[in-house]
Structures are given as C-alpha cells and as structure tokens.
Amino acid sequence: MPTQTATTDSKEPVIRCESVYMIFGDNAKSMLEKSGGVVDSAKFQEAGCIVGVNDASFEVHKGELLIIMGLSGSGKSTIMRCIARLNEATAGNIYINGEDILTMNNKQLIELRRNKMGMVFQSFALLPHKTVLENIAFPLQVKGVSTKDSIERAKEMVDLVSLTGRENYFPRELSGGQQQRVGIARSLAIEPDIWFLDEPFSALDPLIRKEMQDEFLRLQDVLSKTILFVTHDFDEALRLADRIAIMKDGVIEQLDTPANIVLNPATEYVRKFTEEVPREKVLKIKSVMEPYDPNEDHSDQKVSQDAIIATVAESILNATRPVAVIDDAGEIVGSVHASKVVSILFGSRADDSEEQTS
Known part of the structure; x- marks a missing residue:
C-alpha cells in the first residue's frame, strides 16, 4: 500500500x-x-x-x-x-x-x-x-x-x-x-x-x-x-x-x-x-560516523553531521587521518574514516543496508 x-x-x-x-x-x-x-x-x-x-x-x-x-x-x-x-x-x-x-x-x-x-x-x-x-x-x-x-x-x-x-x-x-x-x-x-x-x-x-x-x-x-x-x-x-x-x-x-x-x-x-x-546521494555523514575518540589523531578538517556523503567524500578520502564530525553548534559529535566512505561509494548495497538516516 x-x-x-x-x-x-x-x-x-x-x-x-x-x-x-x-x-x-x-x-x-x-x-x-x-x-x-x-x-x-x-x-x-x-x-x-x-x-x-x-x-x-x-x-x-x-x-x-x-x-x-x-x-x-x-x-x-x-x-x-x-x-x-x-x-x-x-x-x-x-x-x-x-x-x-x-x-x-x-x-x-x-x-x-x-x-x-x-x-x-x-x-x-x-x-x-x-x-x-x-x-x-x-x-x-x-x-x-x-x-x-x-x-x-x-x-x-x-x-x-x-x-x-x-x-x-x-x-x-x-x-x-x-x-x-x-x-x-x-x-x-x-x-x-x-x-x-x-x-x-x-x-x-x-x-x-x-x-x-x-x-x-x-x-x-x-x-x-x-x-x-x-x-x-x-x-x-x-x-x-x-x-x-x-x-x-x-x-x-x-x-x-x-x-x-x-x-x-x-x-x-x-x-x-x-x-x-x-546511496551516497542520500545518506548523511551521521549515518556512517563513529564515536569520537579524543586520543585518536584527527585531520584538521571537520565535516557537518548533516552533510550528504557525496558532497564531502572527496575531502574525506584525501585526508590521511580520520575527520571530526560536528553538529550545528560546531560541537564534535563523532568521526568518520575514509574506509567507511569507500564502503558506501564502492561496496554493495547489501553490505551497508543497515546504514540509514532518520
């Protein structure tokens, strides 16, 4: 229906x-x-x-x-x-x-x-x-x-x-x-x-x-x-x-x-x-981010949790370290690794079917 x-x-x-x-x-x-x-x-x-x-x-x-x-x-x-x-x-x-x-x-x-x-x-x-x-x-x-x-x-x-x-x-x-x-x-x-x-x-x-x-x-x-x-x-x-x-x-x-x-x-x-x-055209960064580890060495760049993956994929892939994810107030709420973006861009749909936005 x-x-x-x-x-x-x-x-x-x-x-x-x-x-x-x-x-x-x-x-x-x-x-x-x-x-x-x-x-x-x-x-x-x-x-x-x-x-x-x-x-x-x-x-x-x-x-x-x-x-x-x-x-x-x-x-x-x-x-x-x-x-x-x-x-x-x-x-x-x-x-x-x-x-x-x-x-x-x-x-x-x-x-x-x-x-x-x-x-x-x-x-x-x-x-x-x-x-x-x-x-x-x-x-x-x-x-x-x-x-x-x-x-x-x-x-x-x-x-x-x-x-x-x-x-x-x-x-x-x-x-x-x-x-x-x-x-x-x-x-x-x-x-x-x-x-x-x-x-x-x-x-x-x-x-x-x-x-x-x-x-x-x-x-x-x-x-x-x-x-x-x-x-x-x-x-x-x-x-x-x-x-x-x-x-x-x-x-x-x-x-x-x-x-x-x-x-x-x-x-x-x-x-x-x-x-x-x-999927990279509809999934947001918050759907693939991981908990932020302050002890991990992060890139200087940051991305919004609401950014569509396709719009920031290139910059994340070019980063040699994990990228911090921020909310609307600029607070760090997680981090995203290039491997997760690679999985979305080149992996099968079935592999990431659990990764959805609200």
Missing part, C-alpha cells in the same frame, strides 16, 4: 490537503460519488474521465521544501494547481494556514494569491518590453505599490538573485539562467508565505540548471520559505528536498525523506523508480 510519513511538528501546517481528487470529465463528480472514493483510473477512463489526482492527503509545514515528482501524467503539476486553485478540485479539502481555500470567493482568492503566494513556472513569462527591474516591480505595482517603492523593492530582489549590473537589461539580452532568476525575483518581490515552483529549471541546459539549483539552495537558506516544488528529475529532488512525494496515476505512492524513499521504498513502483540512485 502507498505510504506517507507525516512530519512531527504539531503546529498548524501551512498547507493541508485532505482526500483531494481532481478528475477531468463531464460526469466526474457523479462517478466519484458512485465510487465511494475508491477510484479505478482505468474504469474512469473508459467512462470518458481522466484521473489527475486520486485521494491525495498530505501536509507541508512552515519552512519545509516538499518536492512532488513523477513521470509525465502522474498528477504532480495537477495537485499543485489544485492547491493554488488554478484548477478546481473535484472533491476534498485544501487548507492554507487553516483556511479552506475551496470555500473562498474570487475576491478572497485573488487577495490570497497576491499576498501569500509566489509562483514560478517552466515558462519564464517575462514581459519583453520591460527591463529586469520593471519585470520584478510589476506584480507590486499591480497590488498598488507606488513606482518608487516597487523599484526599490525590485533592486533588493536583483541583489538577492545576483543580477546586479543587469537591472536595465531586457529579457532578450539575458541568458536562460538569468531570465529564470528574474522570474524567481519577481515571485519573491511580494514576499510570499508559500512558493510554488513547477519545473522551474527543466528548460535550462545542465550546467545552468546546476547553477540555478545552487542559487535556489542559497535563497532557501536565507529566506526559509514554505515551498511546493514539482519536478520529474529525481537527482534534482534528492538535492533540494526536505521530503519527496512520488506520484503515479494521480496517487501519492510514498511521501518521505529522500533517504527513506531510496532505502525503504514503500511500493514496487517506488523501488523501480529509485533502484539506480547511489
């Missing part, structure tokens, strides 16, 4: 979905009522309906980055569009900060989007006749912010996304990565509580995509936004996500941390989806 792991935070989630269905077709609601909520995608398709989202329930907490992924047609973009109410859900409840957005009228919905939601899509959708500054300032001016104040805010956003010096460029004068930065800056200008990103980097070439992922991680470290991010790229999901939801035929097959999804797949589909993923 598909499984989901809830967060342990007892506070009200920023986003909460309860049994959300999105079914396309003239008789979708009547068929859903007759089914009693047990939806067979094939049978619905025979009746002229397409199942986009099938009984999705999950939460996203403040500051969390949840990535929804799956193959084309899995429902990943559809569920995001339902939460933003760009699509009207067929059934279920969707709460934003405790308010059911499916009961909101158009005026309330517009206010919610203008003041709490930022959106970035695969298409940059920049206004070609406006400069970088003008593009970024545009949504603020739509809200009624003065030209002077909106431009000042836009300048702050230009600095934030590292486009200083290109304020007066037009979109045609920018690279694809720079255009995407403008789109990100524009969505952040309104200071949204929730950030929706739908395949934001998929149109970029691999090198620029990696640079944009780096930039995105930097921004999230500074801003701590609540983010719903859609991608079909599992490597991207592993690199960015706090948790990942994998969808198939509108169903959330598993929602869990990247490490648990790779190491403990809940369904056969998830197992096949993740079977080629190297």
Whole structure:
C-alpha cells in the first residue's frame, strides 16, 4: 500500500490537503460519488474521465521544501494547481494556514494569491518590453505599490538573485539562467508565505540548471520559505528536498525523506523508480560516523553531521587521518574514516543496508 510519513511538528501546517481528487470529465463528480472514493483510473477512463489526482492527503509545514515528482501524467503539476486553485478540485479539502481555500470567493482568492503566494513556472513569462527591474516591480505595482517603492523593492530582489549590473537589461539580452532568476525575483518581490515552483529549471541546459539549483539552495537558506516544488528529475529532488512525494496515476505512492524513499521504498513502483540512485546521494555523514575518540589523531578538517556523503567524500578520502564530525553548534559529535566512505561509494548495497538516516 502507498505510504506517507507525516512530519512531527504539531503546529498548524501551512498547507493541508485532505482526500483531494481532481478528475477531468463531464460526469466526474457523479462517478466519484458512485465510487465511494475508491477510484479505478482505468474504469474512469473508459467512462470518458481522466484521473489527475486520486485521494491525495498530505501536509507541508512552515519552512519545509516538499518536492512532488513523477513521470509525465502522474498528477504532480495537477495537485499543485489544485492547491493554488488554478484548477478546481473535484472533491476534498485544501487548507492554507487553516483556511479552506475551496470555500473562498474570487475576491478572497485573488487577495490570497497576491499576498501569500509566489509562483514560478517552466515558462519564464517575462514581459519583453520591460527591463529586469520593471519585470520584478510589476506584480507590486499591480497590488498598488507606488513606482518608487516597487523599484526599490525590485533592486533588493536583483541583489538577492545576483543580477546586479543587469537591472536595465531586457529579457532578450539575458541568458536562460538569468531570465529564470528574474522570474524567481519577481515571485519573491511580494514576499510570499508559500512558493510554488513547477519545473522551474527543466528548460535550462545542465550546467545552468546546476547553477540555478545552487542559487535556489542559497535563497532557501536565507529566506526559509514554505515551498511546493514539482519536478520529474529525481537527482534534482534528492538535492533540494526536505521530503519527496512520488506520484503515479494521480496517487501519492510514498511521501518521505529522500533517504527513506531510496532505502525503504514503500511500493514496487517506488523501488523501480529509485533502484539506480547511489546511496551516497542520500545518506548523511551521521549515518556512517563513529564515536569520537579524543586520543585518536584527527585531520584538521571537520565535516557537518548533516552533510550528504557525496558532497564531502572527496575531502574525506584525501585526508590521511580520520575527520571530526560536528553538529550545528560546531560541537564534535563523532568521526568518520575514509574506509567507511569507500564502503558506501564502492561496496554493495547489501553490505551497508543497515546504514540509514532518520
């Protein structure tokens, strides 16, 4: 059975979905009522309906980055569009900060989007006749912010996304990565509580995509936004996500941390989806560290217990002595030997199946 792991935070989630269905077709609601909520995608398709989202329930907490992924047609973009109410859900409840957005009228919905939601899509959708500054300032001016104040805010956003010096460029004068930065800056200008990103980097070439992922991680470290991010790229999901939801035929097959999804797949589909993923991309240093021995001769370098092994493997392997492991406060909590990293990088999966992150 598909499984989901809830967060342990007892506070009200920023986003909460309860049994959300999105079914396309003239008789979708009547068929859903007759089914009693047990939806067979094939049978619905025979009746002229397409199942986009099938009984999705999950939460996203403040500051969390949840990535929804799956193959084309899995429902990943559809569920995001339902939460933003760009699509009207067929059934279920969707709460934003405790308010059911499916009961909101158009005026309330517009206010919610203008003041709490930022959106970035695969298409940059920049206004070609406006400069970088003008593009970024545009949504603020739509809200009624003065030209002077909106431009000042836009300048702050230009600095934030590292486009200083290109304020007066037009979109045609920018690279694809720079255009995407403008789109990100524009969505952040309104200071949204929730950030929706739908395949934001998929149109970029691999090198620029990696640079944009780096930039995105930097921004999230500074801003701590609540983010719903859609991608079909599992490597991207592993690199960015706090948790990942994998969808198939509108169903959330598993929602869990990247490490648990790779190491403990809940369904056969998830197992096949993740079977080629190297463990060093999801395991953290704390999963392979040993107790710290103060009498042992250690290297001068230190690594964080939360560092993904792949990101620090080279430096550990180059060290001639064990490397101390530190926590967020900089306190030494263990040590890691090059032999453990070698085992993860080159050993069989079975050899280290017990080494998992929480």
